[in-house]
Amino acid sequence: MAISATFAALNMDIPCTDSELQKIRPVAQAARELGVPCYLVGGFVRDKLLGRPTKDADFVCVGDALALAQKAASLFRSSPKVTLFKTFGTAHFRTPDGFDLEFVGARKESYQRHSRNPVVEPGTLADDQNRRDFTINALAISLNEADFGTLVDPFGGREDLKEGLIRTPGEPAITFSDDPLRMMRAIRFATQLGFRIHPPTLRAIREQRDRIRIITQERITDELNKIIAAPKPSVGFKLLFDTKLLDLIFPQMVDLAGAEFVDGLGHKDNFYHTLQVLDNVAARTNNLWLRWAAILHDIAKPATKRFEEGHGWTFHGHEVVGGRMVPKIFNAFKLPLGDPMKYVRKLVELHLRPISLSKEDITDSAIRRLLFDAGADFDDLMTLCESDITSKNKAKVQRFLDNFELVKERCVEVEEKDRIRNWQPPITGELIMETFGIPPSRAVGDIKDAIRNAILDGVIPNEYDAAYGFMIQKAAELGLSPVK
Structure with missing residues (x-):
């Protein structure tokens, strides 16, 4: 990191950019003017020692944290608005460049066994460090004039950082x-x-x-x-x-653990397989919900596991059962039940499709259906499926990956030709009802499905005129005629 100023220059041994120093100096000045001892604590100190980027800084003062935050904010040119949490004795403001400053009064805590909410009372810096969760988060840097820049490390946190x-x-x-x-x-x-x-x-x-x-x-x-x-x-x-x-x-995930053998035939440990898939996805993307899809892609294998004589272990339909489990798991974890849940469910339900195509002669129809069903999430589905190719046999993995590349190439070819991703059939339900003078009904859905399937199967081209003619034909089979 290129830095033009460091804490070392101020008797500190933690590197800090000019921008960060400009945020710390007003707090030190405010504490000096108010006559309250003040310290940088926790994550900022830890991450600076580790050389990690920081987006916020926490300050502990032995005194009124709300007054310190308001005084410090007034010393910034932008005079940022301070949010006060009087009940908890904490305050916060954000600088114009998005850096968060948090203020809390030093305190000591005591707990009752039935609750994680502590009884809090004012305390010293030592009291405040004693209540911290880990030694690496109990580090403090003095911002006081008498010992400015001194590292206060009562529990050996700096050594623990070195030792990891x-x-x-x-x-x-x-x-x-x-x-x-x-x-x-x-x-x-x-x-x-x-x-x-x-x-x-x-x-x-x-x-x-x-x-x-x-x-x-x-x-x-x-x-x-x-x-x-x-x-x-x-x-x-x-x-x-x-x-x-x-x-x-997360008991459903624990249920994946273990391998069972019958007559010398066993299946892989699906817990550790899932972790490998998760790591594979993590190496390819930061998408949290795609990572959740990796976690849940085989979640129904315990429920669908069967041993078939002469064949071995099967997990038939685990993608369908797993898809039905996704909303329940999201609800239990208080995860969003809107688009993220629907996205994860779709990927769980579709995760076998691309791999199955790599094991057979690929028809354009099968590719079209995959593209249509995956829609805008096709690329993420392919990332999940490629990550799902795991084995201790490197030659086997490479063979599957090579076949999977062929599937991806065919998908690109068919998409360029037919433009199926995010496609909607050219005939709408409204047009069907208007053409034949019928209300919303099963017949409307049947005609729409027939047109969609005919295009996906390559029976008719993805064009309006061809779809309109096919609509007339299917309607006639149902005894319907266009209104005049």
């Missing part, structure tokens, strides 16, 4: 019992940062896992989505699985 370690400041069992969401945060940070979880901390997650039941679904889902959005999400899911947290928050 997630560790709680205090006794991990108490940390997780007090706020069980921290168990998922530990796994999320390990996944995002590529860190390992300190063994006693990991052991405490296993021991305290049942405490996750007091956390709201929205908070659990938010952490899960952050794991899914990580560069290699399988890391987080393996940790969730090994600690048995996944049994509590």
Whole structure:
């Protein structure tokens, strides 16, 4: 990172751009004028030490955080509007370039077992650091005149950053019992940062896992989505699985685990296969919902698993059953039930189609139907299907990938010729009703379906005149004549 100014130049050892310094200096000045001790804390300090980009900064003051935020905002040229959360004693404002500044008064917390909401009272910086979830998030930098730039690190967080370690400041069992969401945060940070979880901390997650039941679904889902959005999400899911947290928050996924053998014939472990597909998708796209489609593409295999004598294990119809499971899972996770859910369901229901085409002679009709059914999501479907090609046999994988390339080439050829993606048949239901003087009815749907299928099957070209003539023909078979 090219920087023209650093914290080191101000007795700090964390690199910081001029732009970031311009946001920090007014806060330090405001704290000095108000006479309140103030510190940079948490994620900003952690990410700067790791060389990661930052979009926000958190400040803790030993005093009135609301007054500090308002004073600091007044020192910016733009005088940004401050949002005050008086109930919680916190404040926030955003600079014109989109950088978020959060302010909170130093506090100490105590918990009751039935709730993750703490009893809060004013405290010192030490109290505030004691309540932090992990040592790497308890780092603080003084903005006070007497010791400006001093790193306050009571728990060895800087060393844990060097070691790539997630560790709680205090006794991990108490940390997780007090706020069980921290168990998922530990796994999320390990996944995002590529860190390992300190063994006693990991052991405490296993021991305290049942405490996750007091956390709201929205908070659990938010952490899960952050794991899914990580560069290699399988890391987080393996940790969730090994600690048995996944049994509590996503039992349908746990049901995928394990391989069963009969007469020497077995099937792959669909849990680890799903994680491989998820990582494959993650390597190709940041699309959260496509990653969810990877997670759910085989979710119905446990429900559809059968052993057929002389053949082996089958999962017939798992794409259809899986599609029906998607809305229920989205509803349980409080995920959006509109377009994202419909998108994931479509990909789950279609995920076998392109691969099946690679195993047979490809007809234009089959390609047209795939293009039509996938529509605008065709490219994402192909990404999912290509990611679904997994095996320990590299030669087998390469053979499937080569066949899949042929399918993609044929799809391009047919699309260029017929323009089926996002296509609507040239004859509408309104035209059918107007032509034959009939109200909305089954006959209208039957004629529309017949026209669509005739075009997709190549019986007639994708043209209005041909479709109109076919409409007259099909209507006649139903005893209908055009009105004069």
